[in-house]
Amino acid sequence: MSFAEIMYFILPLVIASAVPLALVALGALFSERSGVINIALEGIMIMGGFVGAVTILLLEENAHLPIQLVALIGLLVGGIVGIIFSLLHAFAAINMKANQIISATALNMFAPAFAIFTARIVFGTQRVPIDDSYIIHEVPLLSKIPVIGDIFFQGVYLSTLLGVIIFIVAVTILYKTKQGLRLRSCGENPQAADSLGINIYKLRYVGVIVSGALAGIGGVIFVLSFSTSFNAxxxxxxxxxxxxxxFGNWNPKRIIMAALFFGFMRVISSTKSVIPVLNNLGLDDEIYLMLPYVATLIVLAFVSKNSAAPRAAGEPYDPGKR
Amino acid sequence: MNDKARERRHKILNFFLDNWIGLITGSVLFLLVFFIPQFFANNDAMLLIIRGLIVGVAFGYILYKLLLFRRNNSGFKASESKLLVDVAGSIIAILTGLLFGLILMLIVNPGQAFGGFFIILQGGFRNIKSFGDMIYFSVPIILTGLSVAFAFRTGLFNIGATGQLTMGAFTAVFIGVKFVSLGEFSPFLHWLFAIFGAMVAGALWGAIPGLLKAYRNVNEVVSSIMLNYVAMYLNTMFIVKYIYNRDYARALAPELTAVTPAMNLQYLFPNSSINGGIAVAVIVVIILHIILNKTTFGYELKAVGFNRNASKYAGMNSKRNIVYAMVISGAIAGLAGGLMFLVDGKFLQPLNALIPEGFTGIAISLLGLSSPFGVLLAGLFYGSLKQGGFYLQLYSFTPEIIDIIIAVIIYASALGLFLQKFVIRAMKKREMQLENLPEEIVEGSES
Incomplete structure (x- = not known):
């Protein structure tokens, strides 16, 4: 295959992986910027993906709606479930001043167990199958644009396109509005923010809820774009x-770059046999899959001194502390 | 010098005098487990009597200790004892989890809910086989729990026990498969070497977040999450490269010489899969208890955990201590991996999925209040629940309900601060009542 052919083949796949990654990472950004560390994203994605997949399955079987509308409803349901599930984390972390890692670990354990338990009871197996393929072969008009149209608007998923839009809207809210600035202040210096009349508890709830919604949607996007069934x-x-x-250093632009890089690694781990250069290298799939984590570790080791992590992230808000 | 030696001898003597019943119980148990069962293997009645004796003596010992405690501490207030409040918090968390499980079962299948719930409560205490299986399944959990608990006591959150366990498991199985001639020379040495390899691998994997934390100030939670996945992919890659059984798409079985010896426990718990792993776990519990509570080294580790700057000011090498704490924690997790997979009929799989025992360790450490003995109890409790989940399949429930219950228990214990306040308030109320009671009687008699 020529270079251009490889690019046309790989790039849509990379984008399909990168969008849920970027979206969920943005969720984590919202939560951490508001001062709550949320490592329950995995669990929230599973919950959102599970309920979203079940909703889609039921709609496929019982209602005769247009396919893309079914996908849209599935995404919406996933987001709502994500919000509800993340409220548990918010309650523990914000009101109860609990250890945020522990409560998140609990949610991460709960989600797959709940998904398997419920699926076995409702469907008899733990797999939730999805019948239809939600791929859009050609987006009208936009797919006619040369190069860009081929890469971005042919054989894409509605969920991917929606994900991009949600990402842009969320970043705009966080960095261009007054509320966004207030939310970010809660993660840097909540005491100072409090003295200016900002309700720390409320904004931290907002941060966690947004992260829950994005992770829930991310879960449904994952199901729609990578598999024909959901398996907890x-x-x-x-x-x-x-x-x-x-890896994106808590910065939306760099998050996009990081998501694309990580997505790229995932894609070439499974498609490297069609790429002559990589095929000749003869590395194992796992090397590519491992690389994002190793790269993150290296970044952590060398950039941690001037990392842009929110200063108060992970600490319960204590009005008496200075 | 002479005085010091005498003092030390007094201390040792006092220790024996204080704990004589415990020591006798321990020695009797040891003798029973390792020598007598072989003779009574075919006599069920005798075994039953022996087990009854063990349980009786153990309960008697606890009762005796409690009585002694009450006599020596007549002015004791429950609400002021941190341990009692913490234990009460753990128990409330457990009850919350069980209640949640019951409600879920009632929603799903009201007809069988109570029967199923009873099976969960019965857990490993169903029969002798399930009791042995309970111990067998709780060994890796106890060890990962100890790993997390040890790190936690030194102020570190080792969420990477899964990765360390994976590295340990691979190393142990690798040695078990490849070092055949060592096994022919001495089976015990083969096993020991495999276990040692697992500990070294786990320790090295634990050292990475420790070094990053100590010298680059990297949050150990984040780095060990990354390392979990690196370990997972390395495991898959190495299995396929070095010890692959292509016919079954899994790792080769370790040589029988490397399999954990049963240490005669199979006579005490017939038909169960119990092996000597529990003895290793108990030894680790005791060692960690001594390190944490009786040594300067342990004191330094805890001090660094409490306040890194203060301990540095007091002349402790805080960086070195952080690395040591993570190395020890990792070694225990690696040991868990080794014991988990050096079992006849259990195989490492090249699956790209994290081994869940590492995360369960977090729950166990939390429930056991991060104390070695507490972790031992909590681990056995988890093993019992797991057995309950296994037998739950007799009813129309899936064993995943156990994981749901455990998750709720962790969530409830995460709300620990709130639970503790609640417990303290309840205890105080009761104590006030007890204190006021005689006065009221006196007032009543006067009027």
Whole structure:
């Protein structure tokens, strides 16, 4: 294959992986910027993906709606479930001042167990199958644009396109509005923010809820774009998104770059046999899959001194502390 | 010098005097487990009597200790004892989890809910086989729990026990498969070497977040999450490269010489899969208890955990201590991996999925209040629940309900601060009542 052919083949796949990663990483960014560390993203993605997949399955079987509308409803349901599930984390972390890692670990354990338990009872097996393929072969008009149209608007998923839009809207809210600035201040110096009349508890709730919604949607996107069934797992995407956040140094533009890099690694691990250069290298799939995590570790080791991580992230808000 | 030696001898003597019943119980148990069962293997009645004796003596010992405690501490207030409050918090968390499980079962299948719930409560205490299986399944859990608990006591959150366990498991199985001639020379040495390899691998994997934390100030939670996945992919890659059984798409079985010896425990718990792993786990519990509570080294580790700057000011090498703490924690997790897979009929799989025992360790450490003995109890409790989940399949429930219950228990213990306040308030109320009671009687008699 020529270089151009390889690019046309790989890039849509890379984008399909990168969008859920970037979206969930953005969720983590919202949560951490508001001052709550949320490593429950994996669990929230599983919950969102599970309920989203069940909704889609039921709609496929019982209602005769247009396919893309079914996908849209599935995404919406996933987001709502993500919000509800993340409220548990918010309650523990914000009101109860609990250890945020522990409560998140509890949610991460709960989600797959719940998904398997419920699926076995409702369907008899733990797999939730999805019948239809939600791929859009050609987006009208836009796919006619040369190069860009071929890469971005042919054989894409509605969920991917929606994900891009949601990402842009969320970043705009976080960095261009007054509320976004206030939310970010809660993660840097909550005491100072409090003195200016900002309700720390409320904004931290907002941060966690947004992260829950984005992770829930990310879970449904994962199901729609990578598999024809949901099997109580999102293949570590929630934790990978955390790596994206760190690799992207808590900065939306760099998060996009990191998500594309990580997505690229995932894609070439499975498609390297068609790429002559990589095929000749003869490396194992796992090397490529491992690389994002190793890269994140290296970044952590060398950039941690001037990392842009929110200063108060992970600490319960204590009004008496200075 | 002479005085010091005498003092030390007094201390040792006092220790024996204080704990004589415990020591007798321990020695009797040891003798029973390792020598007598072979003779009574075919006599069920005798075994039953022996087990009854063991349980009786153990309960008697606890009762005796409690009585002694009450006599020596007549002015004791429950609400002021941190341990009691913590234990009460753990128990409330467990009850919350069980209640949640019951409600879920009632929603799903009301007809069988109570029967199923009873099976969960019965857990490993169903029969002798399930009791042995309970111990067998709780060994890796106890060890990962100890790994997390040890790190936690030194102020570190080792969420990477899974990765360390994976590295340990691979190393142990690798040695078990490849070092055939060592096994022919001495089976015990083969096993020991495999276990040692597992500990070294786990320790090295634990050292990475420790070094990053100590010298680059990297949060150990984040780095060990990354390392979990690196370990997972390395494991898959290495299995396929070096010890692959292509016919079954899994790792080769370790040589029988490397399999964990049963240490005669199979006579005490017939038909169960119990092996000597529990003895290793108990030894680790005791060692960690001594390190944490009786040595300067342990004191330094804890001090660094409490306040890194203060301990540095007091002349401790805080960086070195952080690395040591993670190395020890990793070694224990690696040991868990070794014991888990050096079992006849259990195989490492080249699956790209994290081994869940590492995360369960977090729950166990939390429930066991991060104390070695507490972790031992919590681990056995988890093993019992797991057995309950296994037998739950007799009813129309899936064993995943156990994981749900455990998750709820962790969530409830994460709300620890709130639970503790609640417990303290309840205890105080009761104590006030007890204190006021005589006065009321006196007032009543006067009027």
């Amino acid at each position: 797992t999102v293949a570590g995407f929630g934790f990978l998104a955390l790596a994206v956040l760190i």
